[in-house]
Amino acid sequence: MDIKQKIDQANEMAVKRMIEGDPVLVDVAPASEVIPGMQGKMITHSGPPIEWKRMCGAQRGAIIGQVIYEGWADNPEAAVELLEKGEIKLEPNHHHATVGPMAGTISPTSPVWIVENRAFGNRAYCRQVEGSQQFGDFHEEALAGLRKWRDIWGPTFHKALKTIGGLELKPIITKALQMGDELHNRHSASSSLFANEMANAIARTELPREDMLATLGYVTHHELIFLGHAMAAGKAIADPARDIEYSTMVTAMCRNGTEFGIRVSGLGDEWFTAQSPLVDGLYVPGYSASDAGFDMGDSAITETVGWGGFVLGGAAAILSLVGGTPEQALAYTREMRTITLAEHPTYRMPAFGFAGTPIGIDIRKVVQTGSTPIIDTAIAHKDPGYPKIGAGLVRAPMDCFKKALIAFSKKYQ
Amino acid sequence: MSMEKVDELLTKPLVVINLGLSGFADSLEAQEVEVIQVDWVPPAGGDSELMDILDKLM
Amino acid sequence: MPLGFRILNNQYFDSVFLMRVNKRLSEEPGVQDSAVLMGSEGNKKLLVELDLSAPGVQQANANDLIVVLRADSEERCAEVLARLPDYLKGGGGEDVERRFRTLEAGIQEKPAANLAVISVPGEFAAREARKALEKGLHVFLFSDNVSIKDEKALKDYASTQGLLVMGPDCGTSLIGGVGIGFANAVRKGLIGALGPSGTGLQEFTCQVHNAGFGISHAIGTGSHDLSDQVGGITTLTGLDALDRDPGTEAIAIISKPPGTRTLETVMDRIKTCHKPVIACFLGLQTELPNTNKAFIPCDTIDAAVKASIHAIGGDLTTTSSVEGFDNKDMLSQEGAGISTVNKSLRGLFAGGTFCYQTQDIFRRNGISLKSNAPLQKDQMLEHPDHCSGHCVIDMGDDYFTQGRPHPMIDGTERAKRILQEARDPELRVLLLDFILGYNASRDPVGELAGAIHDAQDWVQQRGRRLSVIASICGTEDDPQELKLQERMLTELGVVVFRSNARAAQFCLDLIRQV
Numbered sequence: 005m006d007i008k009q010k011i012d013q014a015n016e017m018a019v020k021r022m023i024e025g026d027p028v029l030v031d032v033a034p035a036s037e038v039i040p041g042m043q044g045k046m047i048t049h050s051g052p053p054i055e056w057k058r059m060c061g062a063q064r065g066a067i068i069g070q071v072i073y074e075g076w077a078d079n080p081e082a083a084v085e086l087l088e089k090g091e092i093k094l095e096p097n098h099h100h101a102t103v104g105p106m107a108g109t110i111s112p113t114s115p116v117w118i119v120e121n122r123a124f125g126n127r128a129y130c131r132q133v134e135g136s137q138q139f140g141d142f143h144e145e146a147l148a149g150l151r152k153w154r155d156i157w158g159p160t161f162h163k164a165l166k167t168i169g170g171l172e173l174k175p176i177i178t179k180a181l182q183m184g185d186e187l188h189n190r191h192s193a194s195s196s197l198f199a200n201e202m203a204n205a206i207a208r209t210e211l212p213r214e215d216m217l218a219t220l221g222y223v224t225h226h227e228l229i230f231l232g233h234a235m236a237a238g239k240a241i242a243d244p245a246r247d248i249e250y251s252t253m254v255t256a257m258c259r260n261g262t263e264f265g266i267r268v269s270g271l272g273d274e275w276f277t278a279q280s281p282l283v284d285g286l287y288v289p290g291y292s293a294s295d296a297g298f299d300m301g302d303s304a305i306t307e308t309v310g311w312g313g314f315v316l317g318g319a320a321a322i323l324s325l326v327g328g329t330p331e332q333a334l335a336y337t338r339e340m341r342t343i344t345l346a347e348h349p350t351y352r353m354p355a356f357g358f359a360g361t362p363i364g365i366d367i368r369k370v371v372q373t374g375s376t377p378i379i380d381t382a383i384a385h386k387d388p389g390y391p392k393i394g395a396g397l398v399r400a401p402m403d404c405f406k407k408a409l410i411a412f413s414k415k416y417q
Numbered sequence: 418m419s420m421e422k423v424d425e426l427l428t429k430p431l432v433v434i435n436l437g438l439s440g441f442a443d444s445l446e447a448q449e450v451e452v453i454q455v456d457w458v459p460p461a462g463g464d465s466e467l468m469d470i471l472d473k474l475m
Numbered sequence: 476m477p478l479g480f481r482i483l484n485n486q487y488f489d490s491v492f493l494m495r496v497n498k499r500l501s502e503e504p505g506v507q508d509s510a511v512l513m514g515s516e517g518n519k520k521l522l523v524e525l526d527l528s529a530p531g532v533q534q535a536n537a538n539d540l541i542v543v544l545r546a547d548s549e550e551r552c553a554e555v556l557a558r559l560p561d562y563l564k565g566g567g568g569e570d571v572e573r574r575f576r577t578l579e580a581g582i583q584e585k586p587a588a589n590l591a592v593i594s595v596p597g598e599f600a601a602r603e604a605r606k607a608l609e610k611g612l613h614v615f616l617f618s619d620n621v622s623i624k625d626e627k628a629l630k631d632y633a634s635t636q637g638l639l640v641m642g643p644d645c646g647t648s649l650i651g652g653v654g655i656g657f658a659n660a661v662r663k664g665l666i667g668a669l670g671p672s673g674t675g676l677q678e679f680t681c682q683v684h685n686a687g688f689g690i691s692h693a694i695g696t697g698s699h700d701l702s703d704q705v706g707g708i709t710t711l712t713g714l715d716a717l718d719r720d721p722g723t724e725a726i727a728i729i730s731k732p733p734g735t736r737t738l739e740t741v742m743d744r745i746k747t748c749h750k751p752v753i754a755c756f757l758g759l760q761t762e763l764p765n766t767n768k769a770f771i772p773c774d775t776i777d778a779a780v781k782a783s784i785h786a787i788g789g790d791l792t793t794t795s796s797v798e799g800f801d802n803k804d805m806l807s808q809e810g811a812g813i814s815t816v817n818k819s820l821r822g823l824f825a826g827g828t829f830c831y832q833t834q835d836i837f838r839r840n841g842i843s844l845k846s847n848a849p850l851q852k853d854q855m856l857e858h859p860d861h862c863s864g865h866c867v868i869d870m871g872d873d874y875f876t877q878g879r880p881h882p883m884i885d886g887t888e889r890a891k892r893i894l895q896e897a898r899d900p901e902l903r904v905l906l907l908d909f910i911l912g913y914n915a916s917r918d919p920v921g922e923l924a925g926a927i928h929d930a931q932d933w934v935q936q937r938g939r940r941l942s943v944i945a946s947i948c949g950t951e952d953d954p955q956e957l958k959l960q961e962r963m964l965t966e967l968g969v970v971v972f973r974s975n976a977r978a979a980q981f982c983l984d985l986i987r988q989v
Contacts, residue, residue: 011474026485174485175538252474342580349563350486358488359564368475371467372460373576406467413470422637423716426589426613427692431653434581434612436603437594441617441656444913445592447954448653453588455581456574457595457603472602475579 007250007416011270011368014250018269019345019364021248022309025241026122027173029233032162034154036112039129041100043112045076046093050108050302051260052275053096056087060261060280062297065140065388066107067094072142073150074111080142098256098267101243102129103235103302106138106384106392107261114150115158119173119236121244128239132158133232136391139384140297146391152218160219164205171201173237174350180230181311181351181361186319187234188303188312189380189395194230199223231303238305245269252412253345254365257308257377257400261300261384266404268367271411278403283383285396297386299398304379310348310363313378313397314340318353322380336378337362343369343377367412370405476507478527479552480543481559482514482535488563493540496562500544505551509544513537578606592655593642594618600643601625608633608640615655616642616697623704626697630708639716640709645695646673649680656695657883659912660952664689665787667723669713671698674826674883674910675729675757675776678948678975682780685950685973686791691723692716703734707741714741718748725751725786727779731831732759745770751786755779757828758835758850774839775832775976805970806981810988812940814903820844820986821896822867822906823889825882825919826975829908829946830869833979837865840983848872862896865986867906883915886922893923897930897941904942905930906982908975909964911949911957920947920960927967942985943969946978 005013035042042048047070049063059067068083071092077083086092097104104110108131116129131138132153136146165171180187180194187194202223206216223229246255251269258265265275280298287293306312316322317337320330334355340362341347347360370376376399383394433452435442442454461467488496497511510527512518514535522528527543535541542559546552575581582588591607593600597620604614608629616629621643633640641648641655648655652663659677661684668679668690676693683690694713701707710728717726726748733741733756742763745752754763755773763772771786773779781791824830827848834850837843847859848869856866859874870882870889882889889907896902905927909919916922927943934941945964949957964971972978 007474172538178486338574342576352488368471372471372475374458374462375576402462406461406464409467409470409474413474417473418634418712419637420712420715420719422611422613423639423712424719426639427651427716427720427722429589431590431650432585432588433590433592433655434578434585434588434607435592435594436578436581437592437617440914441592441594444654444658447913450653451585452592453575453581453585455578456576457578458576459596459599460577460602463599468602 010250011252014248014270015253015345015364015366018245018248018251018253021124021245022241022363023346023348024123025237025244025309027119027237027240028122028170029117029165029173029236030120030127030170031118031165032115032158033118034112035110035114035116035129038118039100039102039110039116042110044093045091046095046112047071048095048097048100048102048104048108048110049260050097050104050106050300051258052263052265052277053099054260054262056090056094058262060297060300061387062140062300062384062390063107063109063261065142065390066109066137068388069137069142069147069150070109070111073147074113096258097302098258100129101127101239103239103258103305104131104138105133105231105235105303106301106382107140108138108302113154115154115162117232117236119233119240120170121240124244126240126243128236128243130232130236130239133226133228139382139390139392140388141391142389156215157219157222160206160209160211160215161202163209163211164202167208168201168205171198171205173233176230177234177237178350178352181315181318182354184319184321186312186315186322186380188231188306189382190319190322191228191230191234194234195227198230198233234311235303235305238309238311241309242305247272250416252367254308254367257304257379258302259299259304261298264299264401264404266400266408268408268412271408271415274411276404276408276411278401278407281398281401283381283394283396283398285383285394287383287394288392291385291393295385295393297384299379299381300384301381303381304400307377307379308365310344310351310361313380314344314362315353316378316380318355320355339375340378342373343375367405367408370402371409374402376400376402376405476545476547477549477552478529478543478545479549479556480529480532480541481556482531483540483542485538486540488513488540499562500542500555503555505547506555507545507547509542511540511542514539514541578603582610582612588612590615592617597621597643601629604629604640605632608636608638611636611638613639614641615648615695616640616645617656618642619644619698623699623702626699627705630705634708634712639694639712640697641695642697644698647676647693648695649676649690649693651692654913657910657912657914659684659948659950660954661950662689663691665691665722665724666727666783667691667693667717667720667725668727668729669694669696669710669717670729671696671700672729672731672828674948675828677910677912678776678826678828679727679729679780681948681950682777682974683783686780686784688784688787688789691720701730701733701737701741703736705737707733707737710741711744714744714748714752718750723750725753725783727753727755727783729755729776729779730757732756753779753782753786757832775836777974777976802981806984806988809942809970810985814939817901817903817939818986819899819901820865820867820904820906820982821862821899821902822982823892823896824867824869824908825871825889825910826908826948827869827871829975830867832975833867833906833982836976836979837983842983842986847874862899864901868892883910885916886919890923890926893926893930894933897933900937900939902934902941903939904944904982904985906978907943907945908978909945909947909949909960911947911953911955911960913954915955917955919955920963924963924967927969931968943967944972944978944982944985945969946972946975948975
């Protein structure tokens with residue numbers, strides 16, 4: 005078998021594994037109890053590996069917030085001191101079977117969503133999704149949200165999920181994709197469907213009424229809550245496709261606001277990075293492009309498994325948020341088909357006559373065609389201390405794929 | 418050399434992939450030939466090192 | 476009536492989509508009744524009411540898809556259900572404008588493709604051609620600036636795969652009546668042709684058509700195929716193919732002289748052909764053996780046309796009646812006033828082969844023409860932009876086409892050159908060619924009409940005469956309206972021939988009247 009055949013065969017296996025992914029939301033639990041390797045004074049963050057001094061403003065702000073939340077410091081200055089002394093371990097979420105949106109910071113007491121991939125038995129974790137601390141806001145109101153999650157909402161979901169024995173995510177994802185969600189920035193349908201299921205489950209938990217009401221209130225008003233599930237599901241779906249010799253399929257895409265990184269199945273744990281790009285988007289009143297930080301977050305795991313920017317064609321509603329026309333949305337999805345290995349048999353897009361979503365990014369096709377994955381994403385401020393300032397579209401940098409292709413040819417020649 | 422495939426080219430209907438100038442696809446369509454237009458762009462943005470790698474791997 | 480069903484676990488489909496699938500199923504011959512639903516309790520009850528249920532069906536759960544049908548026979552049930560994946564594929568009915576950027580994407584879309592037509596920039600062309608060959612496609616390679624080394628490698632590889640490479644630098648082919656590249660609308664018939672010259676094949680096929688006959692196939696070989704470095708690989712394959720083709724009764728080769736070794740190889744192969752071979756190697760100085768009735772060497776494209784028609788048992792009427800005027804009369808008319816001062820011939824060609832054939836006709840009659848694409852080195856023009864004496868210019872040469880459209884497509888540069896030559900007091904005879912057909916200019920004559928008119932005015936105002944002679948290569952079925960193009964020329968006072976050789980001969984006779 006020549007190398008082309010080996011690659012084709014490996015890719016077939018890799019994308020098949022992703023297609024077979026069967027994500028189930030099984031629990032919510034504190035990170036220290038479930039995330040492999042989470043111990044002592046440690047914070048995991050989004051994106052490829054990066055040291056404190058090179059972190060962007062927003063991620064620093066989020067880390068500072070996380071330190072104060074854990075009680076390791078009383079104020080931002082003290083927190084910075086600890087961090088500069090190197091007393092807190094900072095590691096990528098991806099190194100711990102975990103993902104997190106925007107700054108993506110997780111610390112030992114953070115409850116995380118736990119998704120199990122029933123097809124392979126592996127698990128993946130994702131932190132809560134909110135609009136402040138993960139964008140770099142470390143003020144009291146932002147941290148209050150983290151505490152509520154730790155003390156009330158998280159435990160309630162834990163109880164609810166245990167009561168119903170877990171929640172299958174595939175039916176929700178399938179339906180949501182046909183209802184105009186793209187599962188990165190627009191989760192109205194999936195979050196609604198999730199709320200439906202949770203309302204029933206929460207009501208059955210026999211927890212104190214205030215907690216139930218608080219959590220019900222939280223879940224029914226949180227239009228992006230499903231992003232946490234989608235991201236954990238994405239990670240759980242992608243992980244079994246890792247480490248397949250000769251495969252040129254992408255198994256992770258993530259950003260830390262400074263660098264954009266990808267991993268490739270046939271190239272193991274190596275990260276291929278490039279400068280994180282600027283997002284092209286629309287801004288909340290009071291902010292503009294000059295305030296924006298670079299692309300950030302592990303949420304590109306959704307595009308890695310064929311959602312998000314890859315299904316913009318089915319989510320024309322997102323365009324009012326990120327700026328664009330329905331024709332452009334269709335064109336993006338068509339374009340993504342030219343760089344992917346397969347169509348998903350279950351996840352379908354009505355706007356394309358119910359054709360399957362494009363899945364399995366092939367680094368060869370990316371380099372050959374010049375088309376890089378398109379991601380629709382939120383925008384953080386370049387400085388710490390701010391909430392979400394906008395949303396838009398961004399392309400994964402071509403350099404990551406070129407570097408990976410060159411490394412691949414060196415490894416397999 | 419086996420002439421089977423060349424014989425077929427002369428006897429079976431043409432099914433064409435046109436890479437490049439769209440006028441060639443248009444004139445074939447005008448003659449009712451089944452043709453698909455590829456708006457070709459240089460692979461790997463024209464980078465020859467990457468093109469060589471792609472040749473080996475694709 | 477037998478019932479068949481399938482349960483697809485853990486699937487979800489939109490109800491609208493499922494209704495479309497059900498409609499297609501119900502339209503299948505032999506299917507009497509069908510249902511496509513998710514396995515909810517309500518749906519399962521419905522299936523019972525519709526008499527479309529079975530124990531296995533009732534076991535489905537809400538996340539499963541049930542496909543159930545009644546058909547004429549158990550076999551029919553099984554047949555239709557076996558095609559379920561196709562029905563569920565979706566993707567049809569979207570009017571999405573599909574854009575393909577790579578050869579691979581094109582092949583994925585059209586797996587039955589048998590020919591790649593490639594006109595990408597030269598530095599990428601060999602690579603794409605190679606990929607096409609690896610995928611089992613024949614190649615028509617229009618791109619030029621492909622190295623001889625790459626050309627040989629491509630053609631050697633193609634031979635191992637039993638495939639044909641028409642090119643590089645191949646402008647024309649006619650396969651089974653279909654024109655590829657720059658080709659004319661020519662009826663199908665019994666004469667086959669091949670060769671490295673696009674415009675040579677175009678004129679040959681047009682003349683055959685205009686004489687009332689037809690072309691089986693005209694195979695372009697690419698301009699360097701007959702060089703000694705390439706060795707005529709495509710020519711030899713083409714000869715083989717036409718010799719085997721039941722629809723071909725005579726084979727014509729239209730070319731410039733091959734490399735010495737290649738000429739030998741080709742002649743050896745010709746000896747084994749079962750059909751008559753007519754070879755027109757324009758400008759060939761060596762004598763070819765004319766011993767065999769089945770091999771006819773010719774000096775001009777016209778002679779090749781005549782010999783080919785004769786070889787299939789046809790008869791070509793004499794040339795003068797084709798043109799509609801008497802050559803002698805026209806000669807005296809145009810020849811009046813040939814002075815010793817302005818007596819030069821200037822030819823401005825879109826077709827390189829016509830420039831070449833013209834030089835050859837003059838050479839055989841003892842007159843040497845200067846050119847930017849000379850027959851022999853000592854005829855080389857000092858600078859392509861400046862003519863002196865009798866001179867013929869190939870305006871399709873690289874020098875003129877860098878960053879500009881080829882004169883077959885756009886007449887702007889030729890129009891300018893016509894005016895430039897008109898200003899030379901030496902000019903007496905202007906020779907032009909016009910090429911019709913697919914992908915050529917929509918109005919070749921119209922593009923030069925203004926310049927021809929202005930040139931004539933200029934010369935006349937200075938008390939001199941200018942004869943404008945033109946050949947037109949085309950058929951009445953071409954998109955450009957041959958008769959109208961000819962009329963436009965005649966109304967401009969241009970003497971029009973449907974053959975470059977006859978036009979050149981006319982110029983020769985005209986010039987010799989000095």
